[in-house]
Amino acid sequence: MASELSTFVCMEFGINNKGWTVIDCNDGPSLCAVSLKTAVRTSERPQVLTVAELAGQGSEPDAAALRDLMGQVDRSLPVLMMLARTQYRLRVMPEPTVPQREMQATLRWSLSTEGDSPLEDINLAWMRIPTEDQLPSRPKQIYAVTIPKPWLTARLAAWRQAAVRPKVVDIRETALRNIAGALERPGEGLALISADTDGVGMVFTHQGSLYLDRFIEQPLAELQAADSATRVQLHERIALQLLRSIDVIGRSYPFMPITRMVVAPSPESLGLLEHLTAHVPLTVEPLDLNQLFDLSKVPALAQSSALQARCLVPLGAALRSAKAAA
Amino acid sequence: MKAPVTHINLLQRSAPVHTVALSLAALLVLTVIGLVYYGSQLRAQSREATRQRDEVAQQLKNVQARMAIQNGEQAKSAQAIVLRKELDALQPQSQVAQALVDAVRVAQGGRADEFARALTAMTGLSEPGLWLSTLTLSAGGKRLELQGEASTGASVLRYARRANESLQPQALRLDSLEVQTAAAVAAAASGASTVSFRLY
Numbered sequence: 366m367a368s369e370l371s372t373f374v375c376m377e378f379g380i381n382n383k384g385w386t387v388i389d390c391n392d393g394p395s396l397c398a399v400s401l402k403t404a405v406r407t408s409e410r411p412q413v414l415t416v417a418e419l420a421g422q423g424s425e426p427d428a429a430a431l432r433d434l435m436g437q438v439d440r441s442l443p444v445l446m447m448l449a450r451t452q453y454r455l456r457v458m459p460e461p462t463v464p465q466r467e468m469q470a471t472l473r474w475s476l477s478t479e480g481d482s483p484l485e486d487i488n489l490a491w492m493r494i495p496t497e498d499q500l501p502s503r504p505k506q507i508y509a510v511t512i513p514k515p516w517l518t519a520r521l522a523a524w525r526q527a528a529v530r531p532k533v534v535d536i537r538e539t540a541l542r543n544i545a546g547a548l549e550r551p552g553e554g555l556a557l558i559s560a561d562t563d564g565v566g567m568v569f570t571h572q573g574s575l576y577l578d579r580f581i582e583q584p585l586a587e588l589q590a591a592d593s594a595t596r597v598q599l600h601e602r603i604a605l606q607l608l609r610s611i612d613v614i615g616r617s618y619p620f621m622p623i624t625r626m627v628v629a630p631s632p633e634s635l636g637l638l639e640h641l642t643a644h645v646p647l648t649v650e651p652l653d654l655n656q657l658f659d660l661s662k663v664p665a666l667a668q669s670s671a672l673q674a675r676c677l678v679p680l681g682a683a684l685r686s687a688k689a690a691a
Numbered sequence: 692m693k694a695p696v697t698h699i700n701l702l703q704r705s706a707p708v709h710t711v712a713l714s715l716a717a718l719l720v721l722t723v724i725g726l727v728y729y730g731s732q733l734r735a736q737s738r739e740a741t742r743q744r745d746e747v748a749q750q751l752k753n754v755q756a757r758m759a760i761q762n763g764e765q766a767k768s769a770q771a772i773v774l775r776k777e778l779d780a781l782q783p784q785s786q787v788a789q790a791l792v793d794a795v796r797v798a799q800g801g802r803a804d805e806f807a808r809a810l811t812a813m814t815g816l817s818e819p820g821l822w823l824s825t826l827t828l829s830a831g832g833k834r835l836e837l838q839g840e841a842s843t844g845a846s847v848l849r850y851a852r853r854a855n856e857s858l859q860p861q862a863l864r865l866d867s868l869e870v871q872t873a874a875a876v877a878a879a880a881s882g883a884s885t886v887s888f889r890l891y
Contacts, residue, residue, distance in 0.1 A: 446702075453701065492697035512701050521702075534702040546696065573696040685698045 382686050384411070386438045387679035388431070388529070389447040391537075393562040395420045396430060397675050400439035401658070401683035411687045412659040414439050416666045416676055425520065431527035446524070446531040447682050450563065450580065453512045453536055460493065460505035472509055487511045492539075495574050499620035508575065510536055533685075538568060538578045540681035545627070546573030547657050547684060554614060554621030556607065557652070559629035559677055560637060561585070565603050569614055571621035579610050585632055600640035607645060627652045629677050630670040654680070783822035787814070787839075790826050805832030805861070812857040813837070818850040835863050836891035844870050847888045854890070865890045 384402040391397075400414040417437035419430055426434075461471040472491060477484035491509045517534065524531060545557035545568050554571045562585040569577040581603055588599060611623045626645070628638040629652040642649040654660060658680060660667040666676060806828045813826060820842035827836040835858065841847045847870055855865055869889040 448701070488701045488703050490699035490701050490703075492699055510699060510701060517701065531702060533700045535699065536701070539699060542696075 384414070384439075384442050385445045385533075385683040385686065386435075386440070386442040387445045387447060387682045388434065388531075389676075389679040389682075390426060390452075391447070391449045391561065391563075391678070393675070395675060396426050396434055397679055398434045398438045399676050399679045399683060400442055401680060401687075402442075403683065403687035405659075410657060410659040411684065412661070413663045413666060413680065416663045416672065418672065418675060425523070428523060428527035431524065431529050435527065435529060443532040444529055445533040445535055445682055445685075446529075447540065447678055448512065448534060448536055450537060452516070453510055455508060455510050455536060455538060455578070457494070457506055458509055460507045476509065476511060482513060486514050488514050488517055492575070494576055495572075496618065499618075508538075535682050535685070537566070537678050538575060539685075540678045541566060541568045541578075542570050542573070542575040542681075543684040544629070544652070544657065544677065544681040545570040548627055548652070549573065550625075553625060554618070554623040556611065556623050556626035556647075557629060558603070558607065558626060558637070558641070559652075559674070560631045560635060561674065561678075562632060565637070567607060567610060569610060569621075569623060571618070576618055576621065577610055577614055579606055581606055588635060589633060596636065597640070600635075600637060601644075603637065604641060604644050607641070611647070624648060625650065630654075630673040632671045632674045634670075652677075657684075787823045790823050793825075808861050809835055809858070809863065812861065813854065816850065816853055816857060818846050818853070821846045821850050833863070834891070835865065836889070837865065838887070838889050840873065840885050840887045842885055844886050844888075847886065847890070851890055867891050 383404045384400065386398060386400045389397045396419040398415075398417045400416075402412045402414050405411060415438045417434050419426075419434050458472075458475065461468065461475065463471045468491070469489060472489055473484040473487070476487065476489065489509065489511050491507050494506045494508065496503050497505065512534075521531075541557055541559060545555050548557070549555045549570060549572070554569060554576070557568050557570070559566050564580055564582040564584070566581075567577075567579040568575055583599060588596065591599065607626070614621065614623055625648040626641065627650050628641060631637060638649065638651055654673050654677075655667065666672050809828050809832075810826065813823070818841070821839060822841075823837055823839035825836070825838035827838075828834070829836070837854070841850070847868065851865055851868055858864060867890070870886050871888075873885045873887055
């Protein structure tokens with residue numbers, strides 16, 4: 366009985382130590398799912414158990430596709446659903462100076478004045494941008510994430526039809542933050558650059574926490590079709606945005622100098638890593654997923670950069686309970 | 692010190708639409724469950740109390756029965772004591788009767804009538820504190836001798852006088868009297884001074 370209660374509490378609050386099966390419903394050409402076992406020894410890496418990709422699905426896949434996908438992954442693990450960027454809104458806002466128990470209500474009131482949705486029609490989550498230790502006099506800020514509740518309710522109903530009952534619904538920035546946090550060295554600030562079919566994302570982390578995020582919308586299809594000159598312009602645009610962000614970090618968070626950036630695998634060979642290595646005065650490194658994950662059970666993932674790019678976000682999301690292992 | 696990393700979850704359990712109704716329903720269900728439980732407890736206690744009452748009533752009946760038996764025994768004992776006292780009181784007369792029976796046994800056959808008359812005369816007399824031990828009729832019914840004991844000499848004299856009055860129709864008379872105090876040991880044992888007498 367106590368074990369069941371403990372399991373219920375852990376599931377209810379998205380706490381889980383065994384691992385996760387993550388389904389990524391991004392606005393891309395495929396639906397992706399991974400099963401990651403995080404219950405490993407401290408010295409070992411989380412083990413990727415299975416990877417499944419289903420082509421031809423959008424951000425709201427039908428029940429049959431989900432059932433098909435779930436048939437290829439570990440159903441015994443709790444399910445975590447990743448949302449597409451278009452399905453939620455992430456913003457930075459001042460942290461209300463209210464007691465913790467009143468934070469949700471206060472944020473709801475604050476956000477309801479900005480949008481058209483009534484405050485009871487949104488789901489809200491938030492996380493601090495921790496500066497109180499390094500900059501105690503600086504006004505505190507938080508990341509606030511909102512999604513329309515009616516939309517999520519409808520999606521939950523659709524997922525239930527496919528026997529998918531997620532325990533957690535998460536966003537892409539925190540998934541990438543988990544990857545960057547796992548790559549960090551003590552005391553450093555790290556930039557992780559990743560490209561997907563919608564654009565190029567950047568997250569800047571320090572001590573595992575997310576301090577800044579940027580996303581440059583640039584459909585992969587356009588990039589593939591572009592000539593070399595256009596592609597260089599895009600690379601310069603990304604590099605410029607990166608440098609500006611590093612400048613913002615330097616001015617806003619001087620305690621976390623960005624000295625290293627890691628470029629994640631891309632769906633296509635875009636030449637981004639090479640361009641940044643040549644033009645950004647920082648250490649630029651390619652992301653090696655083998656450094657973070659045990660890929661011995663999924664050789665396809667170990668060998669395919671495109672699949673690694675597709676699975677980067679779900680793998681990062683599955684690290685939410687692998688703090689000790691990662 | 693590294694601050695703990697916050698993980699978010701947008702899947703938040705929203706409050707039920709009919710919170711109040713569900714709360715009231717839950718409260719009602721809990722109340723009913725509580726009442727049922729309380730009722731069952733109450734019934735169990737009532738059954739237990741009834742059982743204890745019946746047991747006490749049964750015990751009371753048993754005690755009453757035992758008391759009745761004891762009362763009866765006590766009553767019987769009281770009657771026995773009364774009877775014993777009466778028996779003790781009748782003991783002298785019994786002795787007199789025994790003496791008479793003995794006398795009858797030793798009497799000769801032709802003198803039965805005289806003996807019966809003398810006996811009738813003697814048994815008609817009663818003197819408190821005096822009892823006879825021997826009644827002897829001899830000389831063809833012409834001589835009567837009485838032996839016995841009395842608490843005082845005066846009672847002996849009174850008895851002698853009344854005996855002569857009763858024997859007058861039988862032409863018998865007791866002219867001689869011998870009185871002597873009972874032995875000291877016997878007197879000490881009885882706790883009172885008695886005299887033995889011989890009347891003839």
